[in-house]
Amino acid sequence: MARKWMDYKTEAWVQWCPGCGDFGILASIHRALAELDIDPRRLVVVGGIGCSSRSVYYIRGSNVHVIHGRSIPVASGIKLSNPELEVVVVGGDGDLLGIGGGHLVSLGRRNIDLTILLFDNAVYGLTKGQAGPTLPVGVKTKALPFPNVQDKVNPLLLAYAAGYTFIARGYAYHVNQLKEIIKAAIEHRGSAFVDILQPCPTYNDLMTKEWYEERVYYLSEEDPLWNPRIKDPEDYLKLPKIVEKMMEFGDRIPLGIFYQDLTKTTLEDRFEMQMPGYRKAPPALRPISVNGRIPVHPFKVFKENLIET
Amino acid sequence: MRVLVDISFIVGGPQGGGIESSGQIALKAFVVKGYNVLGTREYHSNIMGAHSYFHVRVTSGPARALRIPVDLVVALDAESVLTHINDVRKGGYLIYDLDSTGVDATRIASMEPSLKSRLRRLFASMNLQPTVGSAVKVLEERGVKTVGLPLKDMLKKVSDTLGTPIASIAKAVNVMGLTAGLYTQGVSLQYVNKAIEAQFGKRPKVLAPNVTAARVAFEFMEQNIGEFKELPEGPHRGRVRMIASGNEVVAMAKIVGGLTFETFYPITPASDEAFYIEANKYLELGELSRKLELDKIPVVVLQTEDEISAINMAIGAAAAGARAATSTSGPGFSLMNEAISMAVEMEVPVVITFWMRAGPSTGIATRTGQQDLLHAIFSGHGDTPKIVLASGDHVEAFYDAVKAFNWAEEFQTPVVHLLDKYLASTITVLDEWDLDPHKVGISRGLRVESPPEGYMRYKISDSGISAFAPLGSATMIFSSLEHDEHGFASEDPVDREAMVEKRLRKFETIAKSIPEEEKLALHGDPSAKVTLVSFGSTKQAILSAMEELERDGVRVRFLQLRVLSPFPSKTVTDILGDDPGIVISVEANSTGQLAFLIRAHTGIEVKHLIQKLNARPLYDVEVVYGVKRILSEGARRVVVSGGA
Numbered sequence: 026m027a028r029k030w031m032d033y034k035t036e037a038w039v040q041w042c043p044g045c046g047d048f049g050i051l052a053s054i055h056r057a058l059a060e061l062d063i064d065p066r067r068l069v070v071v072g073g074i075g076c077s078s079r080s081v082y083y084i085r086g087s088n089v090h091v092i093h094g095r096s097i098p099v100a101s102g103i104k105l106s107n108p109e110l111e112v113v114v115v116g117g118d119g120d121l122l123g124i125g126g127g128h129l130v131s132l133g134r135r136n137i138d139l140t141i142l143l144f145d146n147a148v149y150g151l152t153k154g155q156a157g158p159t160l161p162v163g164v165k166t167k168a169l170p171f172p173n174v175q176d177k178v179n180p181l182l183l184a185y186a187a188g189y190t191f192i193a194r195g196y197a198y199h200v201n202q203l204k205e206i207i208k209a210a211i212e213h214r215g216s217a218f219v220d221i222l223q224p225c226p227t228y229n230d231l232m233t234k235e236w237y238e239e240r241v242y243y244l245s246e247e248d249p250l251w252n253p254r255i256k257d258p259e260d261y262l263k264l265p266k267i268v269e270k271m272m273e274f275g276d277r278i279p280l281g282i283f284y285q286d287l288t289k290t291t292l293e294d295r296f297e298m299q300m301p302g303y304r305k306a307p308p309a310l311r312p313i314s315v316n317g318r319i320p321v322h323p324f325k326v327f328k329e330n331l332i333e334t
Numbered sequence: 335m336r337v338l339v340d341i342s343f344i345v346g347g348p349q350g351g352g353i354e355s356s357g358q359i360a361l362k363a364f365v366v367k368g369y370n371v372l373g374t375r376e377y378h379s380n381i382m383g384a385h386s387y388f389h390v391r392v393t394s395g396p397a398r399a400l401r402i403p404v405d406l407v408v409a410l411d412a413e414s415v416l417t418h419i420n421d422v423r424k425g426g427y428l429i430y431d432l433d434s435t436g437v438d439a440t441r442i443a444s445m446e447p448s449l450k451s452r453l454r455r456l457f458a459s460m461n462l463q464p465t466v467g468s469a470v471k472v473l474e475e476r477g478v479k480t481v482g483l484p485l486k487d488m489l490k491k492v493s494d495t496l497g498t499p500i501a502s503i504a505k506a507v508n509v510m511g512l513t514a515g516l517y518t519q520g521v522s523l524q525y526v527n528k529a530i531e532a533q534f535g536k537r538p539k540v541l542a543p544n545v546t547a548a549r550v551a552f553e554f555m556e557q558n559i560g561e562f563k564e565l566p567e568g569p570h571r572g573r574v575r576m577i578a579s580g581n582e583v584v585a586m587a588k589i590v591g592g593l594t595f596e597t598f599y600p601i602t603p604a605s606d607e608a609f610y611i612e613a614n615k616y617l618e619l620g621e622l623s624r625k626l627e628l629d630k631i632p633v634v635v636l637q638t639e640d641e642i643s644a645i646n647m648a649i650g651a652a653a654a655g656a657r658a659a660t661s662t663s664g665p666g667f668s669l670m671n672e673a674i675s676m677a678v679e680m681e682v683p684v685v686i687t688f689w690m691r692a693g694p695s696t697g698i699a700t701r702t703g704q705q706d707l708l709h710a711i712f713s714g715h716g717d718t719p720k721i722v723l724a725s726g727d728h729v730e731a732f733y734d735a736v737k738a739f740n741w742a743e744e745f746q747t748p749v750v751h752l753l754d755k756y757l758a759s760t761i762t763v764l765d766e767w768d769l770d771p772h773k774v775g776i777s778r779g780l781r782v783e784s785p786p787e788g789y790m791r792y793k794i795s796d797s798g799i800s801a802f803a804p805l806g807s808a809t810m811i812f813s814s815l816e817h818d819e820h821g822f823a824s825e826d827p828v829d830r831e832a833m834v835e836k837r838l839r840k841f842e843t844i845a846k847s848i849p850e851e852e853k854l855a856l857h858g859d860p861s862a863k864v865t866l867v868s869f870g871s872t873k874q875a876i877l878s879a880m881e882e883l884e885r886d887g888v889r890v891r892f893l894q895l896r897v898l899s900p901f902p903s904k905t906v907t908d909i910l911g912d913d914p915g916i917v918i919s920v921e922a923n924s925t926g927q928l929a930f931l932i933r934a935h936t937g938i939e940v941k942h943l944i945q946k947l948n949a950r951p952l953y954d955v956e957v958v959y960g961v962k963r964i965l966s967e968g969a970r971r972v973v974v975s976g977g978a
Binding site: 037065066067069071079081082085086087088089090091092095097098099100101102103105106107109110127128130131296299300301302303305306308309310311312313314315317318319320321322323324325326327330331332333334 | 362365366367368532570571572573574575576577578582586587589590591592593594595597614615616617618619620621622623625626628629630631632633634636638639640642643644646647648649650651652653654655656657658672673675676680732736763766769771772774775776777778804805806807808809810811812813814815821822823
């Protein structure tokens with residue numbers, strides 16, 4: 026029997042403010058998981074610190090709630106230890122682009138088969154509205170005593186430069202479209218990055234629902250032939266257009282799948298190539314002893330260190 | 335009665351010039367000859383050019399600790415002659431490059447300015463220029479036998495013999511120097527050649543110049559120094575032995591001890607451990623290979639972007655069920671602090687192999703110290719008890735590395751395995767029985783692969799331990815927030831108190847479960863009135879010093895702390911007793927961290943300290959000196975300063 030989205034709900038009280046964009050994202054995730062029929066026991070949602078990271082308590086799975094900014098390395102350790110698991114990272118722009126920015130970049134270099142869902146509201150909500158890494162310079166949200174003195178980072182270009190093989194942007198209140206993007210991200214083999222624009226009705230009084238909805242449009246709506254897939258080197262000709270679209274963020278904000286490179290191996294693939302048997306006997310599941318004993322004497326294994334006297 | 339052989343020597347030269355290989359060849363020649371050895375590499379944080387040396391002790395008995403002054407200094411460049419001017423004993427040998435005689439210390443670019451000043455002052459006081467020639471003169475006056483090798487001519491001879499250009503065999507000067515040095519200690523060519531082969535393998539291209547160089551040097555010594563007296567073969571002949579550094583021994587232990595996932599960020603002196611694991615990550619592992627039907631068994635090894643990622647990845651892997659570890663040194667461990675706190679809160683088994691080096695800050699990255707004992711114990715914010723164990727030598731390090739994993743998994747806690755740069759880069763020779771895999775098993779604690787319906791990650795129990803189910807085996811939550819039994823975040827005061835108490839009970843369970851004899855060792859005469867206390871790699875220097883003190887009629891016992899957290903308070907109190915006599919803490923840190931810990935846990939004030947602060951290894955003679963000064967003068971604190 027196929028699973029329904031309610032099967033992914035938990036009994037925990039969802040503690041977000043009324044009208045929070047996180048609700049739309051959570052609904053999209055629940056529905057995406059149900060449509061992909063992922064066994065909650067095989068699903069690992071990893072979150073850091075912030076409103077959005079709390080999603081780990083609201084999605085039924087085998088989940089991990091970690092310290093601020095470290096969800097990507099923890100998720101990487103999980104996935105590399107048991108590649109059969111479906112591992113999804115949830116977090117805000119502060120968690121993933123601010124304190125955890127270094128890890129975000131490094132994941133791109135590795136192309137581990139993980140899905141990163143960035144709940145992007147440009148503010149630090151839980152600590153009362155400080156500027157997030159995607160808040161533009163010069164703007165003054167209501168919690169800020171002075172206008173923001175630091176400029177925003179472009180999450181899509183950052184992900185592209187880092188080497189993510191799936192890059193998309195969604196919008197929190199477009200539950201159906203976002204669900205489809207999340208499904209594609211989860212199904213992608215490799216590191217998938219989804220920037221999800223999300224109003225924070227409590228602290229971000231500039232980038233509101235109205236503000237976003239005047240600006241957003243879908244790449245595939247504007248260009249019915251839009252095809253973000255890179256299947257072979259010939260498709261590299263698409264890259265200038267893709268990058269140009271990634272740079273567009275102002276009066277018009279494109280949504281959808283920007284880029285999907287199908288030519289790259291994952292880190293798991295590389296481990297399997299280097300060490301055949303890695304997937305058959307992954308670190309998390311393989312036996313490590315023979316009846317509780319060390320299986321072999323070091324003298325039988327580390328022969329380069331031996332010397333005859 | 336067999337004559338006790340006890341030889342110490344130093345081989346010094348410019349870093350990157352083959353000095354490490356030379357030291358190892360010299361060491362291996364003695365191993366082939368049947369002796370025990372201990373050799374450490376002292377080097378600068380530099381790729382090429384700075385002074386580096388290999389310090390070796392050779393004995394027919396156990397090779398426990400390094401010793402200065404040495405019987406022989408092989409100085410392959412001018413800087414080595416001058417740097418080690420005080421390290422060779424009366425009657426010992428200095429082998430040096432004759433062409434370096436005229437070199438003035440002040441002209442040696444790589445030499446530390448402070449050392450130059452000290453040399454200038456030393457030679458000025460004798461109305462001499464600070465040159466190699468002066469150093470040779472001074473040493474001769476002190477009764478040191480000096481041998482200047484015409485290395486350039488000798489190299490030409492090798493080149494002529496082989497018909498290869500000098501430039502392509504220039505590194506052979508190393509072997510010439512050490513062969514000449516070994517000549518003075520009675521090691522003949524056959525052993526040198528075997529050692530060269532053991533070092534470089536049988537590739538003729540590498541072998542030929544070195545073997546020829548050894549012969550040329552040996553012949554030079556025969557012609558110029560006089561009759562060769564062969565050192566008799568040592569007692570350890572006719573078997574296969576292992577030569578390994580501390581880094582390597584720990585890496586081996588981790589691999590056979592069940593490691594499946596290792597992360598690291600490059601840092602001295604931990605990297606060589608990770609390198610060794612990386613090089614050996616895909617091996618045939620005996621019975622386990624047959625059980626898994628895999629010729630070779632993979633270990634995932636990953637270099638991360640920083641130490642924060644390294645520890646967090648290991649924690650993720652461990653939560654998924656891997657036997658996971660990371661290795662680092664002080665600066666990296668500082669970065670890991672927050673995640674260690676998380677591992678305590680989330681109850682995740684993870685091992686941090688911690689190779690201490692000289693701090694604070696980047697300090698001296700390539701030198702040793704014991705300054706991170708309290709750092710390890712108190713790492714992580716918010717009441718975070720964890721297991722900290724310290725190994726005293728290579729053999730202990732082997733078993734401890736496996737035990738660290740067992741304890742981490744049995745108690746679902748971070749375990750810090752404390753080692754240091756000295757052990758990391760010290761090579762020893764081991765026998766098959768030293769590394770007995772049957773001495774320690776592999777246990778994973780209360781682990782359920784298929785948890786029942788309603789599984790709770792943090793179920794309250796009397797022992798404080800809940801069943802561990804790997805991620806992916808049930809719906810669950812590992813939470814770094816305070817949580818309820820399911821793992822859901824909870825700020826409820828009753829939940830909070832229950833979880834704090836649970837973790838506390840778990841730590842009490844740990845304290846009760848680890849046998850006292852694994853937490854500490856009392857060496858020497860238990861009734862001795864003088865007690866040395868220490869932890870970590872000072873062990874063998876202290877044991878060696880005790881033998882010498884005994885010969886001088888000073889009876890000393892040595893309380894070696896092996897598990898520093900949970901601290902064996904009661905046993906330490908019982909051993910030291912109401913009238914502890916003279917208690918001396920031997921530590922390579924300035925604040926007396928072990929003394930602090932003993933006082934904190936037992937109320938007993940350790941009134942005397944022998945401290946090594948110059949970031950060099952502790953020598954046995956220094957312990958002897960320190961004990962004697964404390965006994966004769968009642969000194970509170972003796973700082974020992976040996977080593978170049």
